[in-house]
Amino acid sequence: MFDSLVAANILQRPVRALVSVAGVALGVCLVMLFTGLARGMSNDLERRSSNMRAEILFTRPGSKELMTSTVNLSTRYVEELERIAGVEAAVPVIRYISQGSRGFGIEQVEGVEWAPYAAMNGMRLIEGRAPEGNNEVVIDETKARNNRVGVGGEIQIFGNRAYRVVGVYSPESGARIKMSLAAMQDALETPNKCSYVLVKCRDANEQRVIAERIDAALPGNKIQFTNELVLNIEKSIPYLGVFLRTLVGLAAVVSALVVMLAMYTTITERTREIGVLKALGASRGYIISVIEKEALLISFLGLVIGFAVSFIAGHLIHRTYGLVFEYGWSWALTAAAIGLGGGALGALYPAMRAAGLDPVSALSYE
Amino acid sequence: MRTILKAENLQKTYRVGSVDVHALRGVSLDVEEGDFLAIMGPSGCGKSTLLHLFGGLLTPTAGRIVIDDEDLTAATDAQRTDIRRRKIGFVFQRFNLFPTLSADGNLRLAERIHAGSNGAGNAERRREVLTLLQLEDKMHHKPLEMSGGEQQRVALARAVVTSPAIILADEPTGNLDTENSAIVLNMFQEMNYRFNQTIIMITHNPEAAAMCRRIIQMRDGQIVAPNVVVQI
Ligand SMILES: Nc1ncnc2c1ncn2[C@@H]1O[C@H](COP(=O)(O)OP(=O)(O)O)[C@@H](O)[C@H]1O
Ligand SMILES: [Mg+2]
Numbered sequence: 001m002f003d004s005l006v007a008a009n010i011l012q013r014p015v016r017a018l019v020s021v022a023g024v025a026l027g028v029c030l031v032m033l034f035t036g037l038a039r040g041m042s043n044d045l046e047r048r049s050s051n052m053r054a055e056i057l058f059t060r061p062g063s064k065e066l067m068t069s070t071v072n073l074s075t076r077y078v079e080e081l082e083r084i085a086g087v088e089a090a091v092p093v094i095r096y097i098s099q100g101s102r103g104f105g106i107e108q109v110e111g112v113e114w115a116p117y118a119a120m121n122g123m124r125l126i127e128g129r130a131p132e133g134n135n136e137v138v139i140d141e142t143k144a145r146n147n148r149v150g151v152g153g154e155i156q157i158f159g160n161r162a163y164r165v166v167g168v169y170s171p172e173s174g175a176r177i178k179m180s181l182a183a184m185q186d187a188l189e190t191p192n193k194c195s196y197v198l199v200k201c202r203d204a205n206e207q208r209v210i211a212e213r214i215d216a217a218l219p220g221n222k223i224q225f226t227n228e229l230v231l232n233i234e235k236s237i238p239y240l241g242v243f244l245r246t247l248v249g250l251a252a253v254v255s256a257l258v259v260m261l262a263m264y265t266t267i268t269e270r271t272r273e274i275g276v277l278k279a280l281g282a283s284r285g286y287i288i289s290v291i292e293k294e295a296l297l298i299s300f301l302g303l304v305i306g307f308a309v310s311f312i313a314g315h316l317i318h319r320t321y322g323l324v325f326e327y328g329w330s331w332a333l334t335a336a337a338i339g340l341g342g343g344a345l346g347a348l349y350p351a352m353r354a355a356g357l358d359p360v361s362a363l364s365y366e
Numbered sequence: 367m368r369t370i371l372k373a374e375n376l377q378k379t380y381r382v383g384s385v386d387v388h389a390l391r392g393v394s395l396d397v398e399e400g401d402f403l404a405i406m407g408p409s410g411c412g413k414s415t416l417l418h419l420f421g422g423l424l425t426p427t428a429g430r431i432v433i434d435d436e437d438l439t440a441a442t443d444a445q446r447t448d449i450r451r452r453k454i455g456f457v458f459q460r461f462n463l464f465p466t467l468s469a470d471g472n473l474r475l476a477e478r479i480h481a482g483s484n485g486a487g488n489a490e491r492r493r494e495v496l497t498l499l500q501l502e503d504k505m506h507h508k509p510l511e512m513s514g515g516e517q518q519r520v521a522l523a524r525a526v527v528t529s530p531a532i533i534l535a536d537e538p539t540g541n542l543d544t545e546n547s548a549i550v551l552n553m554f555q556e557m558n559y560r561f562n563q564t565i566i567m568i569t570h571n572p573e574a575a576a577m578c579r580r581i582i583q584m585r586d587g588q589i590v591a592p593n594v595v596v597q598i
Contacts, residue, residue, distance in 0.1 A: 005475055008466035276462045279423065280479045280524075281451020283444065359423045363458070 006293045009266070016262055017298060023258025024302025024343055025309060027251035028335045032310035034247050035331040038240060040324035049226075051173035053121045054091070054198035055207040057224045058214065069096045071190045073197065075181075077218065081199055084217055086210040088202045091116045092194035094184045095175060098158055108175035109157055111184020111194075114138070120200050121173050127151050128167030134183045138167035143176040146322050158187060198226075248334060255302070255342030259295050263350040267291065274354050275362030284355040291351035292344060299343025303336055370531055370564050371397040371420065376429035378415050378587075389415040390426070391587040397532070400562040402555070404575035407584035413568045416584075417534050420566065421454045422446035434531040451480060455525030457535035461517040463509040469496065469520045470505045473527050480528035495523045498560065499553050515546030519553055526557050533557075535567040539574055551577050 010017045058081060060073050071094050081090035094111035114130035117123075128151035131138050137155065144150055144165075153165045157177065169178075185191050199214070201207050211223050267274065277287055314325035378390040389412045397403055405413050418424040419431060422438050425446075431438040434453050438446060463472050470492060477487035496502050499519045509517050518538060525533050535554070539547035551574050557563045558579075567578065575581045583591035 005464065005467060005471075008464075008471075012466050272462065273464060276464070277479070278447070279421070279450070279456045279458075279462075280476055281447060281454070282479045283447050283451070286479065360418055363423075363462070 005290060006297060009270075009294055010297060013266070016265070020258050020262040020298045021302045021305060024255045024299050024339045025306035027255040027342065028303055028306025028339045029310050029313070030251045030254075031248050031331060031335040031338060032307065032327060033313060033325070035244055035334075036310065036314055036325040036327045037323060038244060039328055039331070040326035043326055044324045048172050048174055048176075051121060051123075051171050052198070052226050054200045054226055055204055056199035056201065056211055056214070057196050057226055058090075058199055058218075059196040059222045059224070061220065061222045069098075069195070071096070071188055071193050071195050073194050075192050075194050077221075078197055080218060081197055081214065084210065084213050086202050086206050086213065087199055089116060089120050089200045091120055091198045091200075092181060093117070093174075093196055093198060094181060094188070094190070094193075095195045096184065096188065107157075107177070109137075109177045109179065109184070110175040111179055111181045113181050114178070117178075117198075118169070120198065123169050123171065123173055125167045125169050128165070131166055131179045131183065133180075134186055135161075135163050136166045136183065137163045137177050137179045138169050139165055139178075140172040140176045141168060141170050142172055144168045161187070248338060251335075252338040252342045255299065255339055256346035258346070259298060259343040260346035260349060262298065263291055263295055263347040264353075266294070267350045267354040271357065271362050271365040274357055275359050275365065278357070278359035279363065287355040288348075288351040291354055292347050295343045295347030295351075296340060299340045302343070303339040306335065306339060307332070367398040367400070369396050370399045370401075370434055371395070371566075372430075372432040373416075373420070374430040376416070376419060376431065377427045378412070378419065378424065379427045389587055390419075392429070393584075393587070393589055395582070395589065395592070397564065397566060399564055400558070401564055401566075402558040402577075402579045403566045404578035404581045405566065405568045405584060406570070406572075406575055406581060407590075411584045412587040413584055414536055417536050417566065417568060420532070421456060421534050422450045451482070453531040455528065455530035455533040457518070457521050457525050457533060457538045459537040459540040461509065461514070461521045461541070463517055463520055463524070465509050468506045468508055469501060469512070469523070472509075472520060472524050476524045476528055492523075492527055495527050498556060499523050513546065514542050515549055518542060518546070518550050522550070522553055522557065526561065526563060529561070531564060533563060533565045535565065537568050537570065539569065539571060547571070547574065 058077065060070070075092045078090045078092050081087055091112065096109045096111070098107055098109060125138065126141070128138065137157070139149070139155070147155065149155060149165055151165055151167060154162050155165060155177065157163055163179065181194065185193065201210050207225060211225070214223055274287060277290070310327070314327070317323050318325055373393060373395040376390050376393040377388070380387040380389055393416060405416065407413055415424065419426050420433070422441070426439060429439065433449060436449050436453070438449060441449060464475060467475060473492045473496070474487050477492070481487070493502070496505055499522060501516065501519055501523060504512055504516055504520070509520070512520065522538070538554070539550055542550060554565060554567065555577055558565055567574070569575050580593060582589050582593065
């Protein structure tokens with residue numbers, strides 16, 4: 001399919017070909033890395049939230065699900081919630097989102113009373129003990145593995161405060177770092193407050209009735225069912241979708257422009273050769289196809305390199321910063337379509353120009 | 367003998383700004399199959415213009431051209447390209463080989479374009495032509511690795527390989543020294559004899575013209591001496 005002329009032409013100008021290939025690869029990388037990150041973080045969060053056993057999440061109105069650090073709910077609600085018929089347990093939680101310990105990405109920390117929280121969610125310590133003191137935390141297995149830190153180790157939270165790891169728990173659920181509720185209240189200077197209260201029902205099928213009872217007894221608060229929480233980052237970060245689509249559009253433009261420039265200089269340089277093709281009887285379609293094939297070959301190489309770089313970069317970033325990348329087929333296809341489509345489209349104008357050249361003046365071109 | 371090219375009262379006027387340049391002022395010519403025709407005349411008399419008209423690279427301002435029973439002047443742009451693909455082979459003064467392709471690659475490209483969508487090239491024919499032109503050991507060389515004479519022989523091979531109805535050559539020895547000119551002209555003659563290949567060749571060189579079967583002289587866009595038959 002790719003005749004020798006196409007391959008030979010690319011080899012003729014290796015630097016230009018490489019620059020064009022890199023341009024396409026850049027576009028592909030942009031799409032792959034950003035969408036892979038969004039998806040990876042979203043799935044990671046979803047996995048951890050799915051271990052939540054409580055049916056109801058009780059918060060102040062205006063609190064935004066699980067993505068903010070609001071600490072404005074009085075813990076006296078806990079007792080009142082436990083008094084409501086059908087409620088088995090109520091556990092207060094402070095969720096705090098801080099900058100990642102390496103200054104990149106976000107990291108969540110939760111303050112909970114370990115025993116009731118662990119009992120409610122079926123978690124156990126596989127090493128060490130529960131957090132008690134003001135500078136103690138427990139972490140989940142994944143965090144222990146990724147950060148290569150275990151019992152007796154130290155991690156930094158809230159900027160640069162050092163906390164001692166006193167236990168490692170499993171399975172993962174919610175934030176990967178947990179300290180006692182009191183320690184968190186102390187650190188955030190929010191005594192007797194929490195972010196939300198997790199409510200476990202005696203009978204999960206009764207959750208709607210119980211929610212109505214809670215609303216009647218404690219009106220004016222926000223009651224959500226955990227199985228309805230939107231835990232998808234793509235939905236809970238406003239405009240992330242728009243951002244990703246804009247990115248994809250820009251990547252397409254980058255690929256198209258790079259290839260267009262390359263093919264434009266190519267046809268200018270090869271004006272006389274195009275004249276010869278015409279003298280040999282090559283049709284407009286043939287000339288367009290020769291140039292398009294060259295552009296597609298460049299785009300294809302860019303695509304392959306773009307994918308390779310994305311995977312390697314994703315892996316390295318994951319190892320260095322703990323950010324999770326998950327590449328989806330649909331985004332990979334989008335990236336491929338952008339690389340090839342952008343290249344093909346970018347080459348179209350130069351190709352049409354070449355096809356439209358006057359053969360006699362093309363043949364006398366110096 | 368069959369008439370393979372018929373030109374009737376061809377006129378070509380170029381417009382340069384507001385000035386009309388009358389490059390051809392009524393040229394009529396019949397070329398028979400198997401002819402080897404030299405066109406001579408001073409620079410600027412319209413020889414290249416005439417050749418480009420025959421090859422369908424240009425359209426005449428007036429007049430008619432019929433090539434191998436196909437009316438070039440009644441054809442659309444795309445049809446003219448198609449007639450050129452099937453019936454014409456060009457040889458230029460500047461060789462115009464594809465620098466990135468070997469001699470054989472240049473021939474294969476011509477074959478591929480000639481064949482259109484249907485069919486691949488004919489390796490046997492390529493070898494036969496390259497051997498006749500004494501290029502068999504240069505088959506895999508790139509143009510820049512060959513002498514001018516060799517390059518022009520490859521260009522001739524490229525034109526001949528698809529067995530066109532007519533080969534149009536515009537000063538094919540204009541860039542060659544005497545020795546290489548003689549070799550290339552011999553090859554033209556060889557193609558004419560062996561394949562009964564019709565050739566129209568522009569030349570400034572009387573010795574080159576003397577190797578043709580027929581010479582026409584042009585001046586100021588007109589044929590002034592048609593049909594000088596060379597005595598062989
Ligand atoms: N593209 C063009 N535009 C304007 N004038 C042209 C063009 N091509 C050729 N001419 C003029 O037409 C005349 C014939 O040119 P040409 O056919 O190239 O002559 P020859 O090949 O015999 O030297 C010359 O006067 C030349 O200047
Ligand atoms: Mg000329």
